[in-house]
Amino acid sequence: MSAQAEAVAAKHCGACSSCNTSELARLGIKVGGWDYMVALAGNPNTGKSTIFNALTGLRQHVGNWSGKTVRRAEGAFNYNSKKFKLVDLPGTYSLLSTSVDEEVARDFVLFARPDVTVVVTDATQLERNLCLAMQVLEITDRAVIALNLVDEARRNGLVIDERALSRDLGVPVVPMAARRGEGISDLLRVIENVAAGAYPTRPRRIKYADAALESAVESLAAQLVAAFNNLPNARWVALRLLEGDASIVRAVRDGTLGAFKQPDGVVNLVQLEAR
Amino acid sequence: MAATPAQILETAARLRARIGDDLHDRLTEAIYTDAEEIANRAVSRNGQARGVHLDQFFDRVLTSRIWGFPAMVLMMMIVFWLTIAGANVPSAMLADLLQGSVYDALHGVAQTVNAPWWLKGFLIDGVYLATAWVVSVMLPPMAIFFPLFTLLEDLGYLPRVAFNLDRLFKRAGAHGKQALTMMMGYGCNAAGVVSTRIIDSPRERLIAIITNNFSICNGRWPTLILIGTIFIGATAPPALASFIAATSVVAVAVLGLVFTLLVSAVLSRTWLKGEASSFSLELPPYRPPQLWRTLYTSVIDRTLIVLKRAVIMAAPAGAVIWLISNIYLGGDSIAGHLVHLLNPVGVLLGLNGVILVAYLVAIPANEIVVPTILMLTLNVARSGLAQTGVMLELKDDMQVHQVLTELGGWTLLTGVNLMLFSLLHNPCSTTIMTIWQETRSLKWTTIATLLPVVLGIAVCLITATIARLMIGLI
Numbered sequence: 001m002s003a004q005a006e007a008v009a010a011k012h013c014g015a016c017s018s019c020n021t022s023e024l025a026r027l028g029i030k031v032g033g034w035d036y037m038v039a040l041a042g043n044p045n046t047g048k049s050t051i052f053n054a055l056t057g058l059r060q061h062v063g064n065w066s067g068k069t070v071r072r073a074e075g076a077f078n079y080n081s082k083k084f085k086l087v088d089l090p091g092t093y094s095l096l097s098t099s100v101d102e103e104v105a106r107d108f109v110l111f112a113r114p115d116v117t118v119v120v121t122d123a124t125q126l127e128r129n130l131c132l133a134m135q136v137l138e139i140t141d142r143a144v145i146a147l148n149l150v151d152e153a154r155r156n157g158l159v160i161d162e163r164a165l166s167r168d169l170g171v172p173v174v175p176m177a178a179r180r181g182e183g184i185s186d187l188l189r190v191i192e193n194v195a196a197g198a199y200p201t202r203p204r205r206i207k208y209a210d211a212a213l214e215s216a217v218e219s220l221a222a223q224l225v226a227a228f229n230n231l232p233n234a235r236w237v238a239l240r241l242l243e244g245d246a247s248i249v250r251a252v253r254d255g256t257l258g259a260f261k262q263p264d265g266v267v268n269l270v271q272l273e274a275r
Numbered sequence: 276m277a278a279t280p281a282q283i284l285e286t287a288a289r290l291r292a293r294i295g296d297d298l299h300d301r302l303t304e305a306i307y308t309d310a311e312e313i314a315n316r317a318v319s320r321n322g323q324a325r326g327v328h329l330d331q332f333f334d335r336v337l338t339s340r341i342w343g344f345p346a347m348v349l350m351m352m353i354v355f356w357l358t359i360a361g362a363n364v365p366s367a368m369l370a371d372l373l374q375g376s377v378y379d380a381l382h383g384v385a386q387t388v389n390a391p392w393w394l395k396g397f398l399i400d401g402v403y404l405a406t407a408w409v410v411s412v413m414l415p416p417m418a419i420f421f422p423l424f425t426l427l428e429d430l431g432y433l434p435r436v437a438f439n440l441d442r443l444f445k446r447a448g449a450h451g452k453q454a455l456t457m458m459m460g461y462g463c464n465a466a467g468v469v470s471t472r473i474i475d476s477p478r479e480r481l482i483a484i485i486t487n488n489f490s491i492c493n494g495r496w497p498t499l500i501l502i503g504t505i506f507i508g509a510t511a512p513p514a515l516a517s518f519i520a521a522t523s524v525v526a527v528a529v530l531g532l533v534f535t536l537l538v539s540a541v542l543s544r545t546w547l548k549g550e551a552s553s554f555s556l557e558l559p560p561y562r563p564p565q566l567w568r569t570l571y572t573s574v575i576d577r578t579l580i581v582l583k584r585a586v587i588m589a590a591p592a593g594a595v596i597w598l599i600s601n602i603y604l605g606g607d608s609i610a611g612h613l614v615h616l617l618n619p620v621g622v623l624l625g626l627n628g629v630i631l632v633a634y635l636v637a638i639p640a641n642e643i644v645v646p647t648i649l650m651l652t653l654n655v656a657r658s659g660l661a662q663t664g665v666m667l668e669l670k671d672d673m674q675v676h677q678v679l680t681e682l683g684g685w686t687l688l689t690g691v692n693l694m695l696f697s698l699l700h701n702p703c704s705t706t707i708m709t710i711w712q713e714t715r716s717l718k719w720t721t722i723a724t725l726l727p728v729v730l731g732i733a734v735c736l737i738t739a740t741i742a743r744l745m746i747g748l749i
Contacts, residue, residue, distance in 0.1 A: 045559050059576050090472075099475040124560070127314035134306050152560065157321050165317040179565065206305045213298070216290040223286060226277040241287040243299040249287075252280050 024188060025078040026057025034076060034085035036195040037112070041105055041136055042120030043129050044091030047148040049073075050178045051120060051187070052088040060088060072104055079188050084195070087114065093128075095135045096245070103247060110139050113232050115195045118187070120146045123153035123160055123175070133169070137203035139236050142194050143171045146187055151177040170202035216242060228257050330561055334435070338558075343439040348525060350432070354423045355521035359504055362415035363517075366672065369414060373407035397597050405593025408646035409585045413497040417578045420496060424461070425573040429564035433458045438556055440532075445551045447536045448543030450479035452554060453486070457535065460490030462577070464702055465709040467492075472713075478549045482539050484710055485723045488702045489531040489538070493581045494641030498697050499524050501645055505676040506690025523694065531698050534730065585642035592636055592643050593650065600654035614655050624732060625692040625739030629655060629683060634696070639704045644697070649678065656682035688742045692735045699731030 040048045049060040056075030073088040089108055090101035109117055119136050121129035126147075137143055147162055166173040172190045176183030193199035220238040224231055231237060237257065240248040251257040278286070291298070336342050381403060385395040427433065437454035444451050452474050460467025467487040474480040491499065500520075508520030543549060599609040607615070610632065618628030633647040679685040701724050702710070711720045 045557065059572060100472040126318055127310050130310035130314055131306055134310060152562075159319045159321045161317050161319070165313065168313045168316060179562075204309070206302070206309060210294075213294050216294055220283070220287055220290060223278045223283050227280065227283060238287075239298075239302065241284070242291050242294065243302065244291060249284060252283055255280060 023080050024055070024185075026055065027076040027078060027083070028057050029075055031074050031076040031085045033083065035082045036115040036191075037085045037087065038191055038195070039087045039089055039108055039112070039114035039117045040120060041089050041109060041117055041132070042091055042146075043093055043122060043125075043132055046091065046120045046122040046129065047176075047178045048088055048091060048120045051118075051146065051148070051176075051184075052086060054178060054181065054184050055084075055188070056086055072108060079192055082192065082195075084191070087112075092132065094132060095139070109136060110232060110236070114140070115142060116191050117143045118146050118191065119143055120148050123147050123150045124156055124158065126160065134204065134206065137169065137171065138205060139233055141201055141203055143201065143203060144187070144190050144194055145169060145171060145173040146178075146183075147173050147175045148178050148183075150175045151180065151182070168204060170204050172199060172201070213242075224252075224257075231257065333561060334558065337432070337435045338438050343435075347436060347439060348529070350427065351525045351528065352518075352521055354420065354427070355500070355524045356517055357423060358416050358420045359500055359508070359520045359524075360517040361419045362500070363504075363672065365415040365418075366411060369411040373411050374404070378404065378407065393601070396601060397594060401593045401597025402590050403593070405589045405596065405643070405646050405650060406586050408649060409589040409643060410582065412501055412645055413585055413642065414578070414582060416497050416500045417493070417581060418574055420500075421493075421577040422570050422573040425569050425577070426564045426566075429562065429569055431559045431561045434556060434558050438558060441556065443536055444539065447540035448549065448551050449482050449486075449539040450474045450476065450552060450554070451556060453479065453483040453535075453539070456483045456487060457490045457532075460487045460492060462493055464488055464490065464492045464706040468706060468709045468713055476549070476552050478543075478547045479552065481714070481719060482542050482547055484713060485542065485719070485726065486535045486538050488706065488723070488727050489535040489698065491528055491531055491698060492641065492703075493577070494585070494703065495644075495697050496524075498641070498645050499527055499694055501672065501675070502690050502694050502697075503527075505672050505679075506685075506687060507694075509673075509676065510687065527694050527698050530695075534699070538726070538730075581642070584640060588640035589643045589646060592639075592647060595636065596647060596650045596654070600651070608654070610651060611655055614651065623739065624696075624735040625688045625742060626696060626735060627683065627685075627689065630689075630693060630696070634700060637703075638701070641697075641703050648683075649675065652678060652683040688739060692738055695734050695738065696731050699727050699734055701725070701728045 040052055042048050052058065052060050052073065052075060055077045057077075058073070058075045060073050072090065075086050075088075077084050077086065087108065089105040092102045092105050095102060095106040095109070108114070117136055117140050119133040121133055133143075133145055145165070147160065147165070150160065153160060160175070162173040162175050172194065174183055174187045174190050176187060178184065190199065194201060217235055217238045220241060221234040224234045224237055224241075228234075237248060241252065248257070337346050378399070381399050382395070385399060433455075437451070437458065440454035440457075441451035444453050453471075455473065456467050456470045459470040464487050467490060468484050471480045471483040471487070474483055503520040503523040504516075507523040508516040511519040543551075596610065599613070600611075602609050604612060613632050614628035616628070617631040621627040621629075621631045629648055629651045632651060633644050636647050637644045679689075683689075701707070707720065707724050710723050711717075714720060
């Protein structure tokens with residue numbers, strides 16, 4: 001596309017009522033000095049990178065298959081004169097950290113404490129996608145569900161009641177068809193509201209009707225808070241310890257718990273030699 | 276007083292014993308139950324699902340045990356045939372412009388400003404010419420190949436390929452996701468090596484890292500396409516030339532897959548022993564590609580980025596080549612010495628000294644192999660011809676063929692072996708660095724670097740020996 005054609009497209013895009021993103025200024029990789037940090041989480045191949053590109057103007061590799069994004073990508077945009085840093089996390093089915101990409105995603109949501117975590121979900125596979133969304137809601141209060149691929153769901157004869165979904169999850173739900181640019185402006189508005197605290201979220205937490213478990217979590221969480229003064233979600237960490245999660249046990253042992261470190265993704269050769 | 280980490284872990288262990296070992300399963304179940312309830316409340320069906328049946332039909336063909344592989348080969352054939360047949364004309368036009376008109380104009384300018392011969396040579400015959408060759412050799416095939424490949428990717432075909440390959444990888448004792456990292460490698464091996472992070476087991480991840488180099492990358496496709504066109508395609512009648520050339524490129528790609536599987540199988544039975552782990556692979560729905568956006572991003576992003584990298588590498592390489600061709604030690608240039616030194620080994624391998632020197636110069640980037648070979652062939656031959664000073668113009672593929680056969684003494688065997696060596700040689704320096712960063716192991720980085728070269732030497736030696744036995748070929 002020539003510069004001129006691009007300018008014409010940009011002008012019409014801003015003026016069109018279905019896509020009112022005129023307050024959006026894409027900043028590419030200029031991520032310094034942000035007001036809010038936003039993370040994009042979600043199952044593989046739900047359109048995270050597409051949304052990332054639409055908001056930042058960057059061109060992360062997009063393709064119709066899972067497993068393309070394994071490193072987190074960062075970009076930035078301005079919206080309503082606030083600067084947002086956007087982080088595209090690797091797509092994962094869970095946050096249980098069995099592989100490097102899952103660990104990257106989980107550590108970021110837990111320890112880097114984004115102001116908003118957008119969980120991108122595939123509307124055609126809602127049930128499976130909700131599993132990850134609910135794990136994210138266990139960790140963080142400030143989340144937004146981007147209900148992507150609603151056009152495909154419609155084509156498959158699925159109707160999704162996003163209000164009911166939002167009521168059940170306690171966080172805003174934005175229906176989107178990101179590939180066609182639909183819903184981007186709604187997503188921006190909701191992200192801003194949640195980031196600024198204008199939209200109070202009450203995320204659904206899983207209830208454990210089990211007094212023994214509840215007291216165990218409580219006492220362990222109290223110990224964790226006392227030992228690691230920087231811990232964002234002690235209850236969640238306590239649950240992982242009770243499960244025996246190897247990477248959290250390791251983080252407690254070497255005292256790095258709560259300190260967000262950039263995972264280096266190095267092949268664990270120690271484990272290999274030890275076999 | 277706050278508890279120490281050891282005390283906390285102890286408390287956790289004690290509590291875990293009290294509440295039972297099945298906590299993880301209980302939590303997972305709670306999440307699944309909740310997710311199911313919420314989804315059931317939110318989703319309702321409205322009429323018939325369209326498109327699903329068509330998807331199933333395509334999947335039955337494209338991932339079928341019988342038709343999966345033929346469909347894959349057919350798809351590759353179409354892509355390369357379109358690339359080769361389509362790139363001919365624009366390639367010739369670009370070469371005409373860059374190596375003809377612009378080159379002459381630059382020399383004209385140098386003449387008028389009375390530039391000294393060494394400056395003129397260094398800048399125009401060195402830096403400029405290498406860059407111009409890279410552009411005219413690489414740009415047209417890339418501008419056709421990348422959009423086609425991206426279209427297949429957008430459609431959702433790549434996971435189907437991975438699905439087909441999964442069986443083979445399992446039999447080789449490797450992880451099925453290795454097929455996905457291979458797909459990444461077809462773009463860039465450094466990216467392919469990073470993408471092995473999707474593999475959980477360190478053993479299988481190392482296998483994927485070591486074998487990623489057998490996926491032909493952006494920098495090597497143009498070499499294969501060009502050599503396939505002028506040496507293999509040209510042996511066929513004109514009507515079939517593009518088809519035969521495409522077949523040869525596909526054959527090398529398939530050979531790369533064979534080596535990936537063989538090496539994986541050998542590694543998983545020797546140094547990296549173990550069972551293949553199972554995983555679930557999601558087959559996304561086929562999505563209609565966004566034609567214009569795909570064209571735009573694959574031309575602007577992939578093509579221009581690869582080209583930029585090639586040009587950045589080609590300019591200094593051109594300078595180096597010009598310098599080593601024009602600095603004389605004794606009776607011969609440095610390039611001449613190097614080429615003559617390596618020539619016996621090269622000829623033994625069915626290659627030649629120039630090719631081996633080119634692969635040394637091209638360690639930073641595979642993209643510049645062909646231009647380096649051309650410049651060295653011209654320079655060395657010229658110094659052999661006692662500095663005739665005649666600059667051959669390489670205005671189309673057939674003139675490249677002429678230079679290589681007449682000045683370089685290439686045969687069909689040289690062409691075939693160059694294609695094989697292009698598949699089987701050390702990774703570029705960026706990939707080597709990436710392997711080091713991902714493994715932090717000198718041992719595995721060295722193995723991943725040297726293994727393909729050793730294989731390449733062995734394979735070239737075998738084909739050269741066979742060719743010599745069947746004398747007619749040489």
